[in-house]
Amino acid sequence: MKKHLPIILILVLATLLRVVSLDKFPAGLNADEAAIGYNAWSLLETGKDEHSVSWPTVFRSFDDYKPAVYFYLVLPFVKILGLNIWAVRLPSALLGVASVLLVYLIVKQLFVSVVKSSKKYKADNISVIPDLIGNPYQSLPIFSALLLAVSPWHLQFSRGGWEVNAALFFILFGLWGFFKGLEKPKYFYLFVLSLAVSLYTYHSARIISPILALSLVILYWRELFPSSILKIDSRTKTILSATLLGILVSIPLAGQLLSKEGQSRFTGVSVFSDTGPLWQALEMRREHPVLNLYVKAVHNQYLSYGLRFTKNYLSHFSPRFLFVTGDEIARSKVTGMGQSYLLLFPLLFFGLLSLLQLDSKEKKFVLIWFLVAPVAAAMTFQSPHALRAQNMVIPLSIIMGLGLLAIVSTINGFKIKPVSIILNFTIIAIGIFSVSQYLHLYYVHYPNELSFAWQYGFDQIAQYTKANYDKYDTIIISDRYDQPYILMAFFLKYPPQTLQSELVMTPRDKFGFSTVRKFGKYEFRSINYNEDKKLPNALIVAADESVDDGQVFHSVIDAGGKTMFKFISTAGE
Numbered sequence: 001m002k003k004h005l006p007i008i009l010i011l012v013l014a015t016l017l018r019v020v021s022l023d024k025f026p027a028g029l030n031a032d033e034a035a036i037g038y039n040a041w042s043l044l045e046t047g048k049d050e051h052s053v054s055w056p057t058v059f060r061s062f063d064d065y066k067p068a069v070y071f072y073l074v075l076p077f078v079k080i081l082g083l084n085i086w087a088v089r090l091p092s093a094l095l096g097v098a099s100v101l102l103v104y105l106i107v108k109q110l111f112v113s114v115v116k117s118s119k120k121y122k123a124d125n126i127s128v129i130p131d132l133i134g135n136p137y138q139s140l141p142i143f144s145a146l147l148l149a150v151s152p153w154h155l156q157f158s159r160g161g162w163e164v165n166a167a168l169f170f171i172l173f174g175l176w177g178f179f180k181g182l183e184k185p186k187y188f189y190l191f192v193l194s195l196a197v198s199l200y201t202y203h204s205a206r207i208i209s210p211i212l213a214l215s216l217v218i219l220y221w222r223e224l225f226p227s228s229i230l231k232i233d234s235r236t237k238t239i240l241s242a243t244l245l246g247i248l249v250s251i252p253l254a255g256q257l258l259s260k261e262g263q264s265r266f267t268g269v270s271v272f273s274d275t276g277p278l279w280q281a282l283e284m285r286r287e288h289p290v291l292n293l294y295v296k297a298v299h300n301q302y303l304s305y306g307l308r309f310t311k312n313y314l315s316h317f318s319p320r321f322l323f324v325t326g327d328e329i330a331r332s333k334v335t336g337m338g339q340s341y342l343l344l345f346p347l348l349f350f351g352l353l354s355l356l357q358l359d360s361k362e363k364k365f366v367l368i369w370f371l372v373a374p375v376a377a378a379m380t381f382q383s384p385h386a387l388r389a390q391n392m393v394i395p396l397s398i399i400m401g402l403g404l405l406a407i408v409s410t411i412n413g414f415k416i417k418p419v420s421i422i423l424n425f426t427i428i429a430i431g432i433f434s435v436s437q438y439l440h441l442y443y444v445h446y447p448n449e450l451s452f453a454w455q456y457g458f459d460q461i462a463q464y465t466k467a468n469y470d471k472y473d474t475i476i477i478s479d480r481y482d483q484p485y486i487l488m489a490f491f492l493k494y495p496p497q498t499l500q501s502e503l504v505m506t507p508r509d510k511f512g513f514s515t516v517r518k519f520g521k522y523e524f525r526s527i528n529y530n531e532d533k534k535l536p537n538a539l540i541v542a543a544d545e546s547v548d549d550g551q552v553f554h555s556v557i558d559a560g561g562k563t564m565f566k567f568i569s570t571a572g573e
Contacts, residue, residue, distance in 0.1 A: 007101070007104050010100065010142070010145050010146050010149050011097060011101060013149055013150070014096070014097045014148075014149035017155055018097055018155065018158045018159055019090070022086060022090065022093055023084070023089070025159065025443055025446075026160060026447070026453075027446075027447040027451050027454055027558070027559055028453075028458070029088070029454065029459070029487065029490070030160070030455050031455060031482045031483035031487060032162075033085075033161035034486045034487045034490040035050075035061045035066070035483070035486045036088055037078060037083055037087060037088040037490055038490045038496075039061070039071055040071050040072075040074045040075040041078050041083045042496035043055065045497070048496070050489070050496065051500070051503070056068060057200070057252065062483055062486075062513065062514075062515055063514050066163065067199075067200050067202060067203065069167075069197060069200045070092075070163040070166045070201060070202075073091045073166060074087060074091055077090055083490065088161035089159065089160060091161070092162055093158050095165055095166050096158025097158075098169055099154070099158075099394075100148050101145070102176050103172065103398070104141045104145035105141075105176055106172065106179060107140055107141040107398060108141040109176070109180065111140050111141070111362055136405075139408070140401050140405050143401035143404045144397050144398045144401035147397040147400050148393065150438075151340065151397060152337065152339060152340060152341065152442075153392075153393040154390075154393045155442075157332075157390055163201055163202045164387055166201050166202070167205040167391075168393075170195070170198035170205075171205060171208065171212070171391060173190070174191050174193075174195035174209070174213075175212070176190075177190030177191035177194055178191040178213075182223050185239060186238060188238060188239055188243075189238075191213075192213075192249075193249065195209045195210075195212075195246070196249040200253065203388075205376075206376075207375055208375065208376055208391055211375070212369060215368045219361045219364060224239060225239075269380045269382075270379060271312065271379055271380060271381050277301065277304035277307070277308045280304055281304040309378050310378075312374075312379075312384070313374055313375065313383075316373070316378070316383070322338050322339055322396075323340055323342045323345050324342065326339045326386065327339065327385065329386070329387070330450045330453035331450075331453045331454065332386040334446045335441065337437075337441065339393075340400075346403065346407070347399075347403030348400050348403060349403065350407060351399035351401065351403030352403075353403075354406055355367055355370075355402060366399065367395075369394065369395040370392070370399060373391050373394075377389035408427065447559040448558075448559050448560035451559055451560065451564065452481065452558070455482065455487060456559075456564055457564040457565050458484065458487035459491045460556045462487075462490075462491030463491070465541075471539075472571070473536065473537040473538065474523060474537070475538070475541070476523045476541065478524075478527050478542050478543040479524045479525050480544060480545070484524045485516040485519065488522060489519070494519070498519075499519055502518075502519040502520055504518040504519065526545065527543075527547065529545065533551075533570055534570075536570065538570045538571075539568075539570075540567070540568040540569075541565050541567055543566075547566060551568045553568070553569060554566075
């Protein structure tokens with residue numbers, strides 16, 4: 001028990017940071033979370049999703065065709081807890097805690113068990129890190145798990161109902177299965193099945209998981225097939241049968257990706273949906289008096305989009321993104337800091353020094369993951385993108401763990417013990433200050449400044465309109481904030497069977513997306529007050545549209561005192 005106390009304490013900390021006040025912070029509920037919760041409830045009530053599809057493997061939702069796994073993970077929580085914020089977010093929070101444990105187990109398997117199982121290891125393998133208790137990596141699993149437990153990047157997506165956080169858990173679970181499989185081949189079934197599940201959980205995993213799997217096979221080929229792949233022993237049979245099982249489980253995904261729906265999703269978010277690089281290439285061609293082969297070679301859409309991808313990719317390694325400002329999307333970080341703590345920048349520097357020695361397969365794999373992590377995000381037009389590149393937080397935590405190990409080991413190597421003690425306490429103080437600053441920003445300033453990012457206030461709109469539904473012929477709600485219909489359906493607990501028969505969809509836009517314009521008395525659109533005020537017996541719920549403030553009889557105010565919604569009645573209320 002004593003030797004497991006550090007990781008137990010870290011898991012307790014990870015749980016508290018992810019679960020406490022989960023229904024209140026972040027303040028509000030975003031449309032994607034509401035879609036997951038409501039569709040899970042709809043399945044429980046009717047056996048169909050909001051669009052009347054029975055037990056789908058892909059959810060149409062807002063025509064973004066969400067992978068299904070997180071919906072089904074949420075389903076038992078909705079069954080037990082009811083349709084509420086807890087039910088949507090708790091699975092992600094618990095998987096976030098489990099991910100901290102898996103990082104500990106993976107790093108221990110990679111860097112500690114490997115050394116212990118060896119007869120000896122070279123002293124120059126990690127020249128920047130002095131020996132620790134006979135094993136230079138003894139503390140690395142704890143350091144890596146601790147850094148992930150308090151990581152703003154990981155906390156941000158653990159405290160929301162994000163499919164990406166579930167996908168990361170399945171990636172980690174699969175990787176742990178691989179490294180355990182090197183000792184006991186039966187774990188390879190866990191490896192392929194868990195990675196296969198990640199493909200059905202979030203879009204970016206469909207790129208990251210296969211690359212990581214291929215990298216592991218290449219790096220550990222000799223361990224997988226010590227004699228020859230042609231020698232069909234029990235180990236080889238297990239590996240091949242597990243691989244075949246993984247392929248069979250993944251085959252349906254090919255149909256999804258090649259379908260009209262899958263193409264629509266890719267077209268809507270891919271870097272190619274931005275015509276800027278194409279027009280830039282054409283404009284630069286026009287500046288040449290003669291259109292020859294050379295001009296075509298240096299000014300073409302392939303090169304332009306390639307450069308855009310490279311720019312997107314490199315932006316994820318920017319210190320500004322990682323440590324200063326973070327993602328531009330307000331839901332993906334707190335104001336005033338990056339995706340990680342600025343004071344941890346030295347850990348990344350020293351960790352990379354250790355990692356780049358490439359003296360072991362384990363370090364090579366961590367480096368490969370670090371370099372591969374943003375690939376999927378770079379293929380979209382929004383970059384850097386913390387959500388789509390969330391898996392990057394794992395190699396980042398391990399690398400910074402190596403950096404912390406280097407610093408602590410060097411400090412503990414000082415002959416003057418008082419100096420070592422003071423420096424160790426300084427590191428602890430810096431860590432406590434960084435985490436405290438983040439928590440202050442998250443729980444105090446984040447709800448005050450960015451409530452709109454989490455679509456705050458729809459629960460209050462639902463409460464009022466439900467109580468006064470019979471008073472109005474029409475209830476018009478501003479679509480200033482994304483997909484208001486699903487938030488209203490969620491908080492109203494609108495009967496799914498009724499919703500399925502009443503949905504009125506908008507035409508698809510140029511990216512192939514459409515949304516719900518109306519159900520029941522509710523309409524969701526921009527407020528045109530000069531026209532809407534002429535409607536008889538209507539309730540207008542406006543956001544930041546221009547209205548007659550003198551006619552406002554009720555408002556929704558966020559934590560920062562800002563008016564989110566204004567209620568106006570044309571019935572003279």
